[in-house]
Amino acid sequence: MFAIPENWGELTARERQDARINSWALAQIEFASTEAEQGYRKRTQMIKNVVQLKKPERVPVMPWAGVYPAEYGGITVQEAMYDYEKLGDAWKKFNADFVPDCLVSAALIGPGKAFDMLDVKNYHWPGHGTPAGTSYQCVEGEYMTADEYDLLIADPSNYFMRSYLPRVLGALEPWQMLGPWTDIVELPFVGLALIPAGIPPVQQAFQKFLEAGQAIMEWISAVGPIEQTSVASLGVPPTIGGFTKAPFDTLGDTLRGTRGIMLDMYRQPDKLIAAMERIVPIAIDMGVRNATAHDNPLVFIPLHKGADGFMSNKDFEKFYWPTLKAVLMGLIEAGTVPYLFVEGGYSQRLDVITDPDIPAGHTVWMFDQTDMKEVKAKLGGWACFGGNVPGSLLKAGTPQEVEAYVKQLIDDVAQDGGYILANGAVLDNTTPENLHAMIDTGKTYGVYG
Amino acid sequence: MSQKLIDAITDMRENDALSITDEMLQSGTNPLDVLEACRKAMEVVGQRFEDGDCFVPELILAGEVLKQISEKAKPLMKEQAVSAKDLGKVVIGTVEGDIHSIAKDIVAFMLDVSGFEVTDLGVDVPPVKFVESVKETGAAVVGLSGFLTLAYDPMKATVKALKAAGLNEVKVMIGGGQVDEQIREYTGADAYGRDAMAAVALAKQWLGG
Ligand code: B12
Numbered sequence: 001m002f003a004i005p006e007n008w009g010e011l012t013a014r015e016r017q018d019a020r021i022n023s024w025a026l027a028q029i030e031f032a033s034t035e036a037e038q039g040y041r042k043r044t045q046m047i048k049n050v051v052q053l054k055k056p057e058r059v060p061v062m063p064w065a066g067v068y069p070a071e072y073g074g075i076t077v078q079e080a081m082y083d084y085e086k087l088g089d090a091w092k093k094f095n096a097d098f099v100p101d102c103l104v105s106a107a108l109i110g111p112g113k114a115f116d117m118l119d120v121k122n123y124h125w126p127g128h129g130t131p132a133g134t135s136y137q138c139v140e141g142e143y144m145t146a147d148e149y150d151l152l153i154a155d156p157s158n159y160f161m162r163s164y165l166p167r168v169l170g171a172l173e174p175w176q177m178l179g180p181w182t183d184i185v186e187l188p189f190v191g192l193a194l195i196p197a198g199i200p201p202v203q204q205a206f207q208k209f210l211e212a213g214q215a216i217m218e219w220i221s222a223v224g225p226i227e228q229t230s231v232a233s234l235g236v237p238p239t240i241g242g243f244t245k246a247p248f249d250t251l252g253d254t255l256r257g258t259r260g261i262m263l264d265m266y267r268q269p270d271k272l273i274a275a276m277e278r279i280v281p282i283a284i285d286m287g288v289r290n291a292t293a294h295d296n297p298l299v300f301i302p303l304h305k306g307a308d309g310f311m312s313n314k315d316f317e318k319f320y321w322p323t324l325k326a327v328l329m330g331l332i333e334a335g336t337v338p339y340l341f342v343e344g345g346y347s348q349r350l351d352v353i354t355d356p357d358i359p360a361g362h363t364v365w366m367f368d369q370t371d372m373k374e375v376k377a378k379l380g381g382w383a384c385f386g387g388n389v390p391g392s393l394l395k396a397g398t399p400q401e402v403e404a405y406v407k408q409l410i411d412d413v414a415q416d417g418g419y420i421l422a423n424g425a426v427l428d429n430t431t432p433e434n435l436h437a438m439i440d441t442g443k444t445y446g447v448y449g
Numbered sequence: 450m451s452q453k454l455i456d457a458i459t460d461m462r463e464n465d466a467l468s469i470t471d472e473m474l475q476s477g478t479n480p481l482d483v484l485e486a487c488r489k490a491m492e493v494v495g496q497r498f499e500d501g502d503c504f505v506p507e508l509i510l511a512g513e514v515l516k517q518i519s520e521k522a523k524p525l526m527k528e529q530a531v532s533a534k535d536l537g538k539v540v541i542g543t544v545e546g547d548i549h550s551i552a553k554d555i556v557a558f559m560l561d562v563s564g565f566e567v568t569d570l571g572v573d574v575p576p577v578k579f580v581e582s583v584k585e586t587g588a589a590v591v592g593l594s595g596f597l598t599l600a601y602d603p604m605k606a607t608v609k610a611l612k613a614a615g616l617n618e619v620k621v622m623i624g625g626g627q628v629d630e631q632i633r634e635y636t637g638a639d640a641y642g643r644d645a646m647a648a649v650a651l652a653k654q655w656l657g658g
Contacts, residue, residue: 124548129548130546131546134546134597134599135597135599137547137548137549137596137597138549139548140549140550140551258505258509258551259509259551262505262506262509262510263509263510263513265506266461266463266506266510267463309504309505309644310504310505311504311505311506312502312504315504315506344626390629390631391598391627392598392601392627392628392629392631392632392635393631395598395601395632395635396601396631396632396634396635397631425598425627428597428598428599429598429599429601429602
């Protein structure tokens with residue numbers, strides 16, 4: 001937990017950022033060795049330097065990993081989702097063998113048991129529609145219908161509880177019968193408003209809810225120590241303090257789906273914009289609250305449906321950017337560091353995202369398929385950037401090719417600091433040799449003289 | 450009138466397109482002419498997509514408009530529409546292990562409106578299904594879609610299965626967000642396409658459309 005100092009109201013965004021980064025970098029952890037402690041301090045310092053656009057001692061290497069640690073550890077994804085001992089062995093082994101500059105977290109994989117109990121409908125996962133050895137996958141759908149914007153805008157939490165969640169979590173379907181909490185405005189309404197809580201299906205739904213909570217507690221009690229072991233023994237810092245999304249993606253991925261949101265851009269643009277604006281403070285709170293709880297300034301934000309090809313630049317500026325920018329400004333104001341994962345290609349958007357209102361040294365942009373020289377030309381001196389080692393290369397290339405690619409990347413764009421080496425797409429498929437080639441080349445070739 | 454309809458569709462004015470359709474049909478325009486205007490409009494939309502002036506939202510909206518117009522026109526048609534699908538047959542699907550449909554649907558739709566006869570096998574399609582379908586339909590082109598990197602190996606397996614079944618003449622194109630030239634080489638496919646219009650261009654190139 002980050003303790004907000006008393007004079008917080010008087011601090012500038014930069015001072016707040018410093019306070020948050022320092023708290024994370026100086027965290028009191030029981031390290032297994034002085035070496036591990038030094039490693040942790042060194043890595044957090046490198047990351048602080050790149051965020052603040054300075055040259056670190058070397059390029060930080062911060063790979064994204066998806067389910068690859070399972071294959072590497074000799075288990076299936078299904079096992080990783082359900083058997084937390086196996087999950088722990090695999091993820092600890094992965095971190096220990098590759099020693100990246102960030103913790104590769106086991107927390108994004110499970111808890112399979114809770115997914116079963118809640119009867120998750122908007123994803124398939126191993127044993128539930130996808131093979132044992134591969135990632136869970138989303139099921140495209142319109143989980144919010146086109147005529148529900150007013151409901152969402154009026155009260156997003158109420159909408160999630162009584163409309164969205166009952167659709168995507170089968171066990172909570174009876175929650176549709178609940179009334180809004182805001183009905184409970186005077187004593188007599190305690191009784192009247194809670195009548196639905198006595199209806200048998202609603203009671204069963206809450207029963208399942210509690211059981212899932214139990215399963216989630218078992219999971220997190222296992223995952224917490226897995227992460228702590230890696231951090232304490234290897235000195236690899238966790239680099240995801242919070243998580244949030246661009247409001248357009250909350251609407252487009254989560255609620256309306258690809259087809260739905262794209263039609264809304266034409267059929268009901270004003271409602272779409274109003275809904276995104278409604279979500280801005282919620283998105284900021286989600287990021288800041290978790291960054292504070294985890295005492296870690298970095299707020300991960302995957303960018304989805306604003307990529308090249310997903311809309312024109314004009315629409316990007318009208319629909320995607322304004323509310324994303326508002327979220328970024330809110331996060332920066334609170335002293336957190338937006339850590340954006342710019343998925344797909346973003347060549348067309350670089351002029352828009354390098355918005356002069358966003359202060360230099362307050363954001364991190366990790367790219368997937370965008371040309372990195374262009375990125376450097378546009379973002380250099382304004383924001384930390386990185387990413388781009390292709391998933392195709394890591395899967396189908398040779399270690400020599402990976403090494404050559406990484407060296408070229410470092411030559412091209414790393415020279416002034418403010419740069420992080422990473423792969424472009426979340427890593428599910430590679431070979432140990434190729435991954436070593438990426439990480440080890442970064443560590444040796446990326447030393448600043 | 451036809452030109453007005455074409456303009457409405459290509460300018461993404463959905464309501465106008467629908468009311469012009471109503472006017473045309475009420476004033477006795479041959480429904481086939483209405484559908485022909487739609488086809489021409491989609492040609493323009495496709496071209497704009499290729500030129501980078503149109504994007505996925507426009508493809509989706511145009512598709513939606515087209516669907517509504519044909520629902521209006523079809524019941525009024527006396528004669529059967531002569532199949533304009535004479536460019537050739539394409540089999541398409543998302544490969545085994547991958548359950549994503551959105552990209553595959555867009556590609557299938559663009560192939561369809563461009564004049565190909567498309568057999569859409571859906572998602573999570575095992576190699577043998579592709580083989581069977583090619584044998585059944587006699588398709589000369591197969592399109593494999595994959596959303597995630599897990600699709601690389603099933604794509605490779607599908608190419609191999611087609612070859613093993615003696616379907617060496619069949620051209621295979623692959624695509625998806627994480628597919629590139631390196632993966633084309635890895636899978637042994639004949640080509641990779643960046644987007645839906647690339648799929649159309651490849652199919653035309655191979656089928657001589
Ligand atoms: C949107 C999105 C999501 C949404 C999807 C739901 C929704 N309602 O849209 C949500 C948020 C749920 C999501 C979840 C996850 N995602 Co996601 N997601 C994306 C994203 C940003 C866009 C995908 C998309 O919608 N594409 C739209 C279609 C239309 O585009 P397309 O597939 O590229 O298809 C076009 C072309 O490729 C081509 N094409 C396609 N097929 C074919 C076939 C032929 C023959 C030809 C010629 C052309 C062609 O034409 C199409 C139209 O022009 C991608 C990154 C990206 N930009 O690709 C990541 C991405 C797919 N996701 C990823 C990940 C890791 C995940 C998660 C595992 C994250 C997590 N831990 O929860 C989950 C589950 C996996 C999953 N996706 O099922 C990774 C996958 C990495 C990998 N190893 O494969 C990606 C690649 C991001 C990244 N760079 O790391 N995701």
